[in-house]
Amino acid sequence: MRFATSLAVFFFIYLQLINACDSDLFALQTKGTSGFVFTQYLLFSSDQGSAGTCALKCFRTASCLSFTFTGVKEPGNCRGHDQIMVHSDGKLPAAAARSFAFPYKGVWRMKSCMSVADCGPVTNVMCFRNLCVCTAAFPIYSESLNQCISDCPDSSLSSNFMLYLDAGIDYNNLGDLENTTEDECKAACVQSTSFTCRNVEWQDSNGLCHPQNVTARTSFDTENSAGWKFWQRHCQ
Incomplete structure (x- = not known):
């Protein structure tokens, strides 16, 4: 029970950090992706009230490695992807959008490498x-x-x-x-x-x-x- 409580507290803090959008400890903001939504490798597009709930949906989806939250109240403001999105991937302008990746969740898959x-x-x-x-x-x-x-x-x-x-x-x-x-x-x-x-x-x-x-x-x-x-x- 003590472990479950500690985990709940940790995840609550994790979500607060995501909502603040100011820490590299919880997710790595993918370089060059602010201001865009991506059209490739889309797993889901759903309505979420905050970046935190969008992160939670991605976290609970086994193959979701990154997500974009537009920060506006419109259909599909939370988009999950099965790859780490980078600036070269297909994208559309969205001024308020910010994209994040989970640094520990299957991050090796499809990662760029030299060896x-x-x-x-x-x-x-x-x-x-x-x-x-x-x-x-x-x-x-x-x-x-x-x-x-x-x-x-x-x-x-x-x-x-x-x-x-x-x-x-x-x-x-x-x-x-x-x-x-x-x-x-x-x-x-x-x-x-x-x-x-x-x-x-x-x-x-x-x-x-x-x-x-x-x-x-x-x-x-x-x-x-x-x-x-x-x-x-x-x-x-």
Whole structure:
């Protein structure tokens, strides 16, 4: 009981700090993101009364790593994202908006890196194309465990994905969807009913989308996949 009380007090103070928006102890304000909302990697858009309640919603959502609060009373003033948003991500002007990231919550995932040491003290992770991602032997990110695992039951697959740049899996395409956007390609995978889609390959130049039901453990091609984005589904 004493521990639960202490935790409640800590989190109350944590939320007060967020509402004050003046401390790096509770969240890292992402450089260059004040005054914008982001259009990519959106998990939710909801109405919240303060930055503190917006932070709490993100904190309670397993795959939420960063959030933006616009500070105005309008629909969707709290936006949660499954990646740490940076100034180069798609964004729209919003004068009062400020974005925050949780520095300790799965922060290694999709983090920029020069070597695996930049990904932190986690196992089964590699620095691939300057992003921290799961290795081919443990290719699936578990949202509940915040670590890379070797496999995931079909019923536990998430609607979120991990990105591998210039990569793919040969000879396992179960469809050829043309002229799709990146989000449409991933949505087609999640909504597939004829087979369990575990990943997609998407080509930016022509919108070609290849749904697949295998993982990177099957055959991971990093030599002949320039211009392709490989998205591996998470496990819940």
